[in-house]
Amino acid sequence: MTGALEKFLLGVGHAACWANGILVLVIVLQVILRYVFHSGMVMLEELEWHLYAVGILFGLSYCVTNGSHVRMDLISSRFSPRTREIIESLGILILLLPFVVAVFLHGMDFLGRSWVLNERSDAPLGLPFRWIIKSAIPLSFLMLGLAGLARLVRSFQIIIRRGGHGTD
Numbered sequence: 001m002t003g004a005l006e007k008f009l010l011g012v013g014h015a016a017c018w019a020n021g022i023l024v025l026v027i028v029l030q031v032i033l034r035y036v037f038h039s040g041m042v043m044l045e046e047l048e049w050h051l052y053a054v055g056i057l058f059g060l061s062y063c064v065t066n067g068s069h070v071r072m073d074l075i076s077s078r079f080s081p082r083t084r085e086i087i088e089s090l091g092i093l094i095l096l097l098p099f100v101v102a103v104f105l106h107g108m109d110f111l112g113r114s115w116v117l118n119e120r121s122d123a124p125l126g127l128p129f130r131w132i133i134k135s136a137i138p139l140s141f142l143m144l145g146l147a148g149l150a151r152l153v154r155s156f157q158i159i160i161r162r163g164g165h166g167t168d
Helices: 002-035 042-066 081-119 129-133 136-164
Strands: none
Touching: 002 042, 002 136, 042 081, 042 136, 081 129, 081 136, 129 136
């Protein structure tokens, strides 16, 4: 079960990586328009922020699933594998999951208000349908929560497996 979930989360993370490539192209286009043709586009400036947000927000669940998120490896490398997994599990339960729930719930309110108001950019030539990018907040944090739960299950399996054999 967790294998299929992790495969899905990694696939979404790989797709979100493309947002970074597109972001680079949009930035280059905006720089050319501004400095060569002396006219930038507000829509491209806003698109830069949207692409950056997609890459970061959906990259979070990829990092947790892939194990490439920031840790204190310098300190944890001194612990046994079982102790590292216990610390990882406590971090997920005490820090990650409550944070995910809080951001998800507030993100849903944020998205709901944007949807009801049919929010758009304040700039006349800016992007419409701001609720689309705001939907990335609860959706990405839902995925981050799923990634945390999958990692928690994997940690519990390692703790039980190693603990049952008498090794620490």
